[in-house]
Amino acid sequence: xxxxxxxxxxxxxxxxxxxxxxxxxxxxxxxxxxxxxxxxxxxxxxxxxxxxxxxxxxxxxxxxxxxxxxxxxxxxxxxxxxxxxxxxxxxxxxxxxxxxxxxxxxxxxxxxxxxxxxxxxxxxxxxxxxxxxxxxxxxxxxxxxxxxxxxxxxxxxxxxxxxxxxxxxxxxxxxxxxxxxxxxxxxxxxxxxxxxxxxxxxxxxxxxxxxxxxxxxxxxxxxxxxxxxxxxxxxxxxxxxxxxxxxxxxxxxxxxxxxxxxxxxxxxxxxxxxxxxxxxxxxxxxxxxxxxxxxxxxxxxxxxxxxxxxxxxxxxxxxxxxxxxxxxxx
Ligand code: KG4
Ligand code: ZN
Numbered sequence: 001x002x003x004x005x006x007x008x009x010x011x012x013x014x015x016x017x018x019x020x021x022x023x024x025x026x027x028x029x030x031x032x033x034x035x036x037x038x039x040x041x042x043x044x045x046x047x048x049x050x051x052x053x054x055x056x057x058x059x060x061x062x063x064x065x066x067x068x069x070x071x072x073x074x075x076x077x078x079x080x081x082x083x084x085x086x087x088x089x090x091x092x093x094x095x096x097x098x099x100x101x102x103x104x105x106x107x108x109x110x111x112x113x114x115x116x117x118x119x120x121x122x123x124x125x126x127x128x129x130x131x132x133x134x135x136x137x138x139x140x141x142x143x144x145x146x147x148x149x150x151x152x153x154x155x156x157x158x159x160x161x162x163x164x165x166x167x168x169x170x171x172x173x174x175x176x177x178x179x180x181x182x183x184x185x186x187x188x189x190x191x192x193x194x195x196x197x198x199x200x201x202x203x204x205x206x207x208x209x210x211x212x213x214x215x216x217x218x219x220x221x222x223x224x225x226x227x228x229x230x231x232x233x234x235x236x237x238x239x240x241x242x243x244x245x246x247x248x249x250x251x252x253x254x255x256x257x258x259x260x261x262x263x264x265x266x267x268x269x270x271x272x273x274x275x276x277x278x279x280x281x282x283x284x285x286x287x288x289x290x291x292x293x294x295x296x297x298x299x300x301x302x303x304x305x306x307x308x309x310x311x312x313x314x315x316x317x318x319x320x321x322x323x324x325x326x327x328x329x330x
Pocket of ligand 1: 009133134135136137161162163165166177178179180183267268269270271272273294295296
């Protein structure tokens with residue numbers, strides 16, 4: 001049995017998963033307190049992780065009807081993410097593992113998102129193309145096996161897709177996190193009402209959302225207040241359409257380039273209904289993990305841990321976290 005922790009951003013997560021990928025518990029405590037700031041405040045996130053992590057772990061073990069003594073492996077997200085937030089998870093994992101002299105697997109958060117597809121009851125087998133789109137990252141990867149060495153084909157040059165949702169939502173006066181709120185508002189709008197850019201001129205498989213966000217800003221500024229209010233749903237629907245098309249066009253290119261006919265999508269943005277529909281229409285075999293496995297969670301970290309060599313006690317006691325870009329070295 002694997003006990004996994006994930007604290008890379010603002011969700012305090014713990015899960016118990018077995019080596020066949022069956023989830024015995026998957027506890028996610030969303031902090032909620034960042035809404036009023038319109039984004040995650042790292043120091044507040046880390047303080048809350050510290051307050052919550054003990055009870056979240058206890059809850060995960062209780063719901064799985066097991067104890068720490070029954071675990072054979074501890075896994076934890078090592079990066080990328082907010083350093084002060086990651087440190088809480090890594091320190092806790094070290095302490096828990098050391099207490100029972102268990103091995104510890106340090107997991108890359110993005111490998112975790114990909115590995116959500118490997119969980120039971122219907123594991124999606126490589127090779128496949130993977131789109132991970134969340135608040136912190138947007139990437140396209142060729143996944144050849146279940147290990148951490150997936151091939152990065154493209155990533156965002158500026159904002160992440162979820163960030164584009166969050167920033168657009170903010171411009172439309174919606175609460176944080178913006179993705180779900182914007183999706184809800186867009187249901188009453190016309191996606192063809194406004195034409196927003198999809199970075200179509202950008203060749204290759206990289207993404208860019210900064211121009212889109214600016215386009216919405218100018219649109220909103222160009223309308224008077226009453227008209228913005230009247231056309232909020234149209235703005236939301238058109239803006240959402242541009243994000244979805246921007247993601248879909250890279251996925252189409254990626255499928256063509258790799259000649260793969262299998263696609264997995266993950267990350268918080270994969271919870272988006274119109275994105276799921278668009279991907280389902282591509283005519284390839286599609287894997288979309290359930291919503292709670294698309295957003296940040298610890299079950300995906302446990303899943304990845306099954307395919308990563310673990311460090312034995314006491315070698316992991318000096319393990320450090322990384323904020324970004326150290327995947328290759330990790
Ligand atoms: O993977 P995740 O939970 O955390 C990160 O690692 O970032 O992703 C959170 C992001 C947020 O930007 C949020 O607005 C977006 O995913 N998101 C959505 C939806 N649900 C969450 N975006 C669009 N539509 C949704 N339904
Ligand atoms: Zn994530």
